[in-house]
Amino acid sequence: MGQILKKNFISGMIGNLVFRNLNGKQIVQSHPRKFKQTKATKASGSEFRQCSSWARQLREGLFPFLIDQTDSYMYRRLTGQLYKALLSNTNLPKGGRTPLNADMKDLEGFEFNSHSPFKDYFIPKITTVLDTHRQLQVTIPELDLNTQVLFPSNVYHAELVVVAYATSFDHTATPVDASFILPLEKNAVIPQETVWTSPPIPEHYFMVVAAKLLFYTPNKFTGKNYLNSKTLNPASIMFCEGGGNKIGS
Numbered sequence: 001m002g003q004i005l006k007k008n009f010i011s012g013m014i015g016n017l018v019f020r021n022l023n024g025k026q027i028v029q030s031h032p033r034k035f036k037q038t039k040a041t042k043a044s045g046s047e048f049r050q051c052s053s054w055a056r057q058l059r060e061g062l063f064p065f066l067i068d069q070t071d072s073y074m075y076r077r078l079t080g081q082l083y084k085a086l087l088s089n090t091n092l093p094k095g096g097r098t099p100l101n102a103d104m105k106d107l108e109g110f111e112f113n114s115h116s117p118f119k120d121y122f123i124p125k126i127t128t129v130l131d132t133h134r135q136l137q138v139t140i141p142e143l144d145l146n147t148q149v150l151f152p153s154n155v156y157h158a159e160l161v162v163v164a165y166a167t168s169f170d171h172t173a174t175p176v177d178a179s180f181i182l183p184l185e186k187n188a189v190i191p192q193e194t195v196w197t198s199p200p201i202p203e204h205y206f207m208v209v210a211a212k213l214l215f216y217t218p219n220k221f222t223g224k225n226y227l228n229s230k231t232l233n234p235a236s237i238m239f240c241e242g243g244g245n246k247i248g249s
Helices: 039-063 074-087
Strands: 001-004 010-014 017-022 025-030 127-130 136-140 157-167 177-186 194-197 208-219 224-227 234-240
Touching: 039 074, 039 157, 127 234, 136 157, 136 208, 136 234
Parallel strands: none
Antiparallel strands: 001 010, 010 017, 017 025, 127 136, 136 194, 157 177, 157 208, 208 224, 208 234
């Protein structure tokens, strides 16, 4: 109901119009309509909120690997890519999809730092297979360090860091966190194929394998002066396994 105030100002609601006094001026606005959410809309909204939570837990688990050297919008991009991967599982109902029961392969290739994409610095393909013992077997092929790895100018040393991280997204459960480092030296003898095996992964865990390049210059006092930063930190997801994938696929 509208009321006439002093100086003939109207205050309140008449029909779908709202009258109010703002700094001595009569303001008229239309009353916003309320939209009823459907079950599908509510389910989609719930999925996106869950993806934000899952992405945050994944970032926290990978923090020692990322060491805060990502681009400024990585957290948004990761949530968006995780949500996109979840949506690709059209055979599962909205609101019932999780990384633990869905195929999350669309996360593979995600770049943690858009300023220095891993694929531009490391050309060979790193392959990963989850074997029948639920161990991740990571294979790095024989490398030609002069043509397949991009070193910054006047830098001749690097480390390829590979991390396997698995979680049930339950704070009471212990995640699996394992890694290895492969030294790389430009113009050195070409390394042979390298195979690394992770500890066993519990069932119903979501797992990723990520790789990054750490560049450094030798120092006789500190050993190594690492050069990575928020603009130079090639790091990417190489492998992703959710509940919707088959072992050994």
